[in-house]
Amino acid sequence: MASSTDIRARAGRATIRDIASLAGVSIATVSRVLNERPDVAAETREAVLEVVRAQGFSTNRSARALSAGRTGLVGVTLPIVHAAYFSYILSGATEALYEQDMRAILCPTLHQHDREVNLLDRLMHGTTDGAILMLPQESSDELKALQEKGYPFVVADPRNYLDEGIPSVSAAHASGAKQATQHLLGLGHRRVAAITGEPGMATEERRTGYHAALAAAGIAPDPELVVEADWLITGGAAAASRLLDLPDPPTAIFAFNDNLAIGAIRAAQARGLSVPDELSVVGFDDTEEAAIVTPALTTVRQPLAEMGRMAVSLLVRLLDQQRVEALRIELATRLIVRNSTAPPRA
Amino acid sequence: MASSTDIRARAGRATIRDIASLAGVSIATVSRVLNERPDVAAETREAVLEVVRAQGFSTNRSARALSAGRTGLVGVTLPIVHAAYFSYILSGATEALYEQDMRAILCPTLHQHDREVNLLDRLMHGTTDGAILMLPQESSDELKALQEKGYPFVVADPRNYLDEGIPSVSAAHASGAKQATQHLLGLGHRRVAAITGEPGMATEERRTGYHAALAAAGIAPDPELVVEADWLITGGAAAASRLLDLPDPPTAIFAFNDNLAIGAIRAAQARGLSVPDELSVVGFDDTEEAAIVTPALTTVRQPLAEMGRMAVSLLVRLLDQQRVEALRIELATRLIVRNSTAPPRA
DNA sequence: CTGTTAGCGCTTTCAG
DNA sequence: CTGAAAGCGCTAACAG
Secondary structure, rough: OOOOOOOOOOOOOOHHHHHHHHHHOOOHHHHHHOOOOOOHHHHHHHHHHHHHHHOOOOOOHHHHHHOOOOOOOOOOEEOOOOOOOHHHHHHHHHHHHHOOOOOEEEOOOOOOOOHHHHHHHHHHHHHHEEEEEEOOOOOOOHHHHHOOOOOOOOEEOOOOOOOOOEEEEEEEEHHHHHHHHHHHOOOOOOOOOEOOOOHHHHHHHHHHHHHHHHHHOOOOOHHHHEOOOOOOOHHHHHHHHHOOOOOOOOOEEEEEHHHHHHHHHHHHHEEEEOOOOOOOOEEEEEOHHHHHHHOOOOEEEEHHHHHHHHHHHHHHHHOOOOOOOOEEEEEEEEEEOOOOOOOOOO | OOOOOOOOOOOOOHHHHHHHHHHHOHHHHHHHHHHOOOOHHHHHHEEEEEEEEHHHOOOOOHHHHHHHHHOEEEEEEEEEOOHHHHHHHHHHHEEEEEEHOOEEEEEOOOOOOOHHHHHHHHHHHHHOOOEEEOOOOOOOOHHHHHHHOOOEEEEEEEOOOOOOOEEEEEEEEEHHHHHHHHHHHHHHOEEEEEEOOOOHHHHHHHHHHHHHHHHOOOOOOHOOOOOOOOOOOOHHHHHHHHHHHHOOOOEEEEEOOOHHHHHHHHHHHOOOOOOOOEEEEEEOOOOOHHHHOOOOOOOOOEEEEHHHHHHHHHHHHHHOOOOOOOOOOEOOEEEEOOOOOOOOOO
């Protein structure tokens, strides 16, 4: 759409200087117009914008970044890009950034700690204004150090308990777990088992919610009914087998994520048990698979995209040097009831 | 890790100038060392690196970008970040970029054409060195225009047939479809139906492969056995129903993507047909769901991550101004046999 | 092999 | 309300 009256035959694009001379004003004025400063006469502004449009000009971000000290870029670190779980958070964050006219730089760490460190180091030095961190396991010390260097960041979906003062956004694991357990209890189950994930904040909190629901229903927790597993389908299957081998097996299982729940369903089905008729299973996360699997999984939905958006909004406030009272944000979850849960057999 | 002997009490980090004076050399020399230029004495280099390490210095990318005219950033546009399909390509691309010490800037377009245009416009102007484009539908004209402006890019997984001269990386749709159809034929099926997706390059090519396999087996194509659908599960179910209502229904269906295949399976099961005993179904893509669904889906795997990597490697060559002979790259697919296919009932 | 110097394109005081 | 001028931190000729 560039008009044929472009002033420059040279390869590069028009610069602010070209616009200025074409519009008969100084570059300072053009800069003001471009940055929507109020102190420009309406006429002047119009004249400048006219030329800007005609030339198809748009400001060179590198130059602006160097001069203004802000890049408009935010680093987003995450273990793996294609994992659905992270990509939802990423998606929310990217979208929220877009709305602020900012962009996300992707930094996959592949679970390699040295990569995390290198990446962060580089991000800090003039590449980005701040970062959204999704880490496989955070060390409060390192994060503190980062913070002391004055680099703004927020941890999304923290894996561990973080020091106060470290900005973070997470799901309300405990209340979600409580919902899930209550759902099972409400259905009439009394022996409700739990398959927990690996140690960490999520597991701790979800266990807290599980116990809280049990306690509220006046049921004494049975340690036999709580087994730990890795977060994988196979782990869930193995754990469920152990549970079902118990002399007095559970009639319902609350698995701490969907993978584990799917594994549990598989294990039950493998031994001829019908889900949900003979065993109810609830998951956590509501990944894509939850709806696809047979029977469709009752599970606790995490507001992943929303966590990404929230993280950005927190970060933006940090960038603006606003005082932020609530540094740690927790987002409510929602129980999605599908077909893997039913009242226990009479 | 910053030593307490930092020369600057000021807020900012050390600059190349600080390093230069600390090391007793000129900034040009520091720059040379930083850029691994060969023309520096080993001693000098060591001395400089010493100071660099001590100060925890790392070069300001914005400044380098402005000065050198290269940002080390590549824009990646894609319709939706959290769609597994795209995120695999994205993942491969990001990883390949990382290896080149480059980074990806995420640009989700949400299927909005104006966003695509704006984004590209911005990407061009000093934000990125080039781009990987995943578009819902490309217009060769617009891409040509982009190319004429001298902006390097490559289209990943093109939706439409592109002009020659537009760099692109895609899957070998035709040969993949041929494999799939041959698999069915090899099992003994004679009435093999196809559920195509919406018009576009993928559908065209896959249809070509389907017909080629039929022809090679000496089977005349029956137009009744080819029905079109959107790319969704519901569409697949509807299409399969039409097929199964035929007076002489197919014993096997090749669905042009996994969603359609899942829909077909659902439709068959809904009318009491067993898959694969009474109906074989093959998909295309090998999404996450393919392995989860019951029965697990036989499907054609697209090398998505590899496409991303390839796109980057093509782009990098373009950036280096290398003459590239093969602008259009096609990556082989692979048939993944699972449980949704079997010989027809005797 | 090393230093000097001139910008890259933009933002931002500081005057007027 | 507008302009002049001083950099932001780095790279890349060009001398020496």
